[in-house]
Amino acid sequence: MKLQQKLSSPFQFGRFRDKAGRQEQNSQANHSTVSSQKAINKLASRKALWVMVQKEFGDHITSWRFSILLAIIVLACIGSIYSAITALQAQGNSASLQSFLFLKIFTLSDGSIPQFTQFVAFLGPLMGIALGFDAVNTERSKGTLSRLMSQPIYRDDFLKAKFISSLLLVTVVIFSLGFLVIGLSLIVIGYPPTPEEFMRVICFLLTAVVYVGFWLNLSILFSIRFKQSATSALSAIAIWIFFTVFYGIIINLVSKALVPDQNGTTDDILRYYGQLDLLSNISPAELFSDITTTLLMPNVRSLGALTMEQVTLALDSPLALGQSILLVWPQLTALLALTAICFGLSYYLFMRQEIRSRS
DSSP states (O other): OOHHHHHSSSHHHHHHHHHHHHHHHHHHHHHHHHHHHHHHHHHHHHHHHHHHHHHHHHHHTHHHHHHHHHHHHHHHHHHHHHHHHHHHHHHTTGGGGSTTTTTHHHHHOOOSSSHHHHHHHHHHHHHHHHHHTTHHHHHHOOOHHHHHSSSOHHHHHHHHHHHHHHHHHHHHHHHHHHHHHHHHHHHHOOOOOOOHHHHHHHHHHHHHHHHHHHHHHHHHHHHHOOOSSSHHHHHHHHHHIIIIIHHHHHHHHHHHOOOOOOTTOHHHHHHHHHHHHHTTTTSHHHHHHHHHHHHHHTTOOOOOOOOHHHHHSOOOOOOHHHHHHHHHHHHHHHHHHHHHHHHHHHHHHHHHHHHOTTT
């Protein structure tokens, strides 16, 4: 009733409308101020993130640890190239060498030195572990983590900077080694790669980056979980040795226990090999090996057991690149999932940890 009496007069109604308009303008101004402040904070956070990435990247490059490990990897890769070229010369002009000759530089060996892919599978995890095992706990033990977190930066930007800088360095090293192999192969054999061969090599190098990124994330996870860098390094190396050496022994023991009898049907045999494949794919090394074999050997048409009918009806022709990627898509997805899970666990633990000056 009182509101109606106030609005009954044109003068009172005009004052009420002006007041409502000023409130709306103030609300819009406050909203625009908050939006601009959020944009400024986001830009400042992004700038601080890349500053930390550049700093960590420079620290890795100038460290003796990385220099020694890089020298070992380069020497091993040069040795694998020599072994592959020797194997090519020993086989001569056989018909098996006429197709995808350039890819055989990555997969052939004369037996004296392992092939290039085996060196990447063996030494790549060591590089990832070496870059990440002391990413967080060293900063905490030195007391620099608390001083860094007292600055106007987000806590998760610190962890993302550690991961991005190390992964960027891994990408540079792996692609540099891959292009080194390509360049030396062009000089020695004088045979340029076809576009499909070049794309297969690029896909292999990207897969190697993801594989090393998994071990990098795992070592960062241990550096968050354990206070001592030695403990985190030993934990990561123990898991790497388990999947590289002992897991294959366990699979062999399990395969002997699950082997079907001589009177088993075809379904029993296929189920047996399916169970072995499922157990083998738990290992990141086995996932990487399957992806590498399929990408660099286009003649590989299956990764599982085949029946006689399937072998008889199969076309004796190499797969296209798209078909090879579809064949290893489950393994590639599993490798990406493992990497994402390790990073998610690292993010969760780091965001919930209490940071003190000398904890």
